[in-house]
Each structure stands twice: as structure tokens, then as C-alpha cells.
Amino acid sequence: MKKLKEYIIESIKPLPKSVSGLIVFDIDDTLLRVKPDSIKIYKKDPNTGKEITLTTDEFARDADAVNHKDWFDYRDFNNEGLVYKSIIEGTPLIKNLKIMDAYLQAGYNFCFLTARGCEDIVKQALKDFLRYKDTDGQLKALGKKFKDTLSHAVNDITKEYHGETDAIKKSNILKKLCKTHDTVVFVDDDTKNLQWARSLKLPNLKIIPAWKD
Numbered sequence: 582m583k584k585l586k587e588y589i590i591e592s593i594k595p596l597p598k599s600v601s602g603l604i605v606f607d608i609d610d611t612l613l614r615v616k617p618d619s620i621k622i623y624k625k626d627p628n629t630g631k632e633i634t635l636t637t638d639e640f641a642r643d644a645d646a647v648n649h650k651d652w653f654d655y656r657d658f659n660n661e662g663l664v665y666k667s668i669i670e671g672t673p674l675i676k677n678l679k680i681m682d683a684y685l686q687a688g689y690n691f692c693f694l695t696a697r698g699c700e701d702i703v704k705q706a707l708k709d710f711l712r713y714k715d716t717d718g719q720l721k722a723l724g725k726k727f728k729d730t731l732s733h734a735v736n737d738i739t740k741e742y743h744g745e746t747d748a749i750k751k752s753n754i755l756k757k758l759c760k761t762h763d764t765v766v767f768v769d770d771d772t773k774n775l776q777w778a779r780s781l782k783l784p785n786l787k788i789i790p791a792w793k794d
Contacts, residue, residue: 596688601762603731604684605755607769608695608703609637611791612678612711613671620667623654655698659738664699668706676792677768682714684766685726692731694754694767696747700734707732731758752777759783 596602606612617636624643625632632654635643645652657663685691691711697703708727712720735742735750744750751774759765763785767778770791778788 593683593687596764600764602684602687602689602764602766603692603728603758603762604681604689604766604768605692605694605758606677606681607771607774607791608668608693608697608707610770610793611674611768612681612693612707613668613673615667615671619670620657620660620663623656625652625654627652655736658698658736661699661702664697664702665706668703668710671710674792676794678713680768680789685713685723686716689764689766690726690728690731691723692728692733692758694732694751694769695734696736696751697734698736698738700732700737700740703734704729704732746773748773748777752781755786756781756783759786 609615615637617638620637621634622637622640623632624635624640624645627649640646640653681691693703693707695703708723708729711723711727713723713726715721733742733754734740735744735747735754742750742753744753748771751769755765755767755778759781764787765783765785766787766789768789768791769775769778770793775788775790778786
């Protein structure tokens with residue numbers, strides 16, 4: 582029996598010209614994996630005031646991240662130079678990019694939906710970083726397939742995204758995208774984001790868990 586994701590890729594049919602399709606990708610650990618030390622998170626000890634640095638992987642495993650959000654400082658995520666560099670120097674996650682290739686070849690457009698900040702910098706970095714394989718197997722820039730006006734970094738401090746958590750903010754965006762497109766495909770590695778997307782129960786929203794390796 583074929584794995585589910587292999588079946589999804591092989592079963593994609595070209596979109597009729599009258600049908601609008603959009604594939605929505607998370608970035609970190611979905612499109613690419615950043616170098617562990619490229620962006621840091623800073624944690625302050627509430628008793629001593631001493632600050633330690635965490636990699637994104639260490640932060641993801643930190644038990645205090647949920648109940649003590651005020652202990653953490655995410656200033657690197659608003660450093661435009663570091664944000665751009667983290668994407669440009671990231672490692673492409675090939676299995677997930679093959680999913681992107683398949684949908685773009687079928688006529689879908691692309692946008693991103695990330696918990697990062699610096700939305701405009703992320704857009705530029707992905708335009709410079711991302712390539713896809715066309716039906717001839719040639720690597721090409723996304724060009725007009727990249728819908729930057731539909732792309733969102735929900736923790737951009739200069740913009741307003743509603744929701745108590747990143748997962749809720751993302752689900753709110755997905756609802757809007759599903760109102761303007763016949764079919765929307767969402768690819769993300771985070772279980773919470775996938776659960777919130779599924780809870781929307783939108784008939785034109787397809788959800789694909791990202792490959793983790």
C-alpha cells in the first residue's frame with residue numbers, strides 16, 4: 582500500500598482554467614530547516630534576571646514556553662537581516678518541496694503562512710530562495726505563481742492579526758483564503774496548526790501534514 586502523501590502527489594489532477602487553487606505552506610520545518618544558531622530566542626530567569634539563549638529546537642522543547650510566555654524574548658525574529666539570512670541559508674526540505682512542485686504543476690498558486698514576523702522581508706527572501714520543478718523537470722522561480730499579497734507572517738509587529746495563539750491566527754487566515762478560492766491546500770508541520778485547520782471543517786480546505794525528515 583502506498584503512503585498517503587505519495588498518493589496525494591500522484592493523484593493531483595490539473596485544475597480547469599475556471600477553478601482557482603492555492604497551496605499554502607508553512608516555512609520553518611516545512612519548506613526549509615534553518616541552521617540551529619541562525620535565530621535565537623532569549624529566556625530570562627524570573628528570579629535572577631539572567632538571560633540565556635535558546636535555539637528554535639530548544640525553545641520548542643522548553644516546558645515554560647506555554648505557561649510563561651513573558652519569560653521569552655523573540656527579538657531576533659524582528660531583526661530583518663537575521664530573518665532574511667535564516668531563510669536564504671536554510672536547508673530545503675525536499676519531500677515537502679515535491680508536494681509544492683506537484684500542485685504548482687497542476688495549476689495551483691503558492692503563498693506562505695508562517696508564525697514569523699518581518700512579513701515583507703520573508704516575502705523577499707522566499708522569492709530569492711524558492712524554486713520549483715516545472716513539468717519538464719526544470720528548476721524555475723515561482724514568478725506569478727507566488728501570491729505575495731496572500732502570504733502572511735502572523736507575528737509581524739507592524740500588522741494586525743487576530744487570535745490568541747499562532748494556530749488561531751493561521752486558521753483565521755485560512756478561512757479568508759477559502760472564501761476567495763475554489764480549493765485551498767494547507768501544508769504545516771505543527772500539530773496544533775493542523776488541528777485548528779481541521780476544526781474549521783471547510784469543504785474546500787485540504788490539509789497535508791508536512792514530512793518531518
